[in-house]
Amino acid sequence: MTHSISASQKQKGFTGTQVLLMMLAAVVITAGVSFLVIRTYIFPQPFSPVTLNDKETQKLDKKLQQLGWQSDSGVRRQAGSANDLTPEPYRESDANRQVTLSEKEVNSIIARSPDFAQRVAIDFSDNLASAKILIPIPRDFPIMAGEILRVNAGLDIHLDKNRRPVVALVGVSLMGVPIPNAWLGNMKNVNLVSEFGDRGFWNTFADGVDDIQIHDGELYIKLRK
Structure with a gap:
């Protein structure tokens, strides 16, 4: 047993x-x-810059021209056109005030800058614009000198009941760790437009925007007359 x-x-x-x-x-x-x-x-690896094919680039350049931004590729194409400086009457239309940019197009715009091409990536979801940012640490810094710091941030963007733009910081994380609101100056979920709307950039931004919407993979802007 x-x-x-x-x-x-x-x-x-x-x-x-x-x-x-x-x-x-x-x-x-x-x-x-x-x-x-x-x-x-x-020690994150650099982002891969987003690139567009020729057809996508031409489509994006046309949208940027609506916003008054002439890209280098657009300038080169117009320079080769015989009608580059042909006089024409000035016109305005509602269609020219409405621009929809895809997430891919926005990231390709960022990729055109050598300083941000491999360091910034943007994501669009419903009412939320998120950014991943790689920040190089100075070589004379006492901690992690010369390394790359990964920062994630989110902005809530929509229109309020008065049809005024709302831009509010959702949060910031450092190397995957959320930063306390107190360390961010208690700015989380604060509408930056109303907080600083009496002067400077945010006031100008709000006054010039008639509509702004962010959906999955897409940013829509309509400018005021």
């Missing part, structure tokens, strides 16, 4: 080989997770 119980207890336990394999598996998993965290948050 005693022999039978002893044999049963041995069958329920793990053998030395099984314990060793589980320890090795735990070490491998821990190392893999650590490597992923380090590569993603502590």
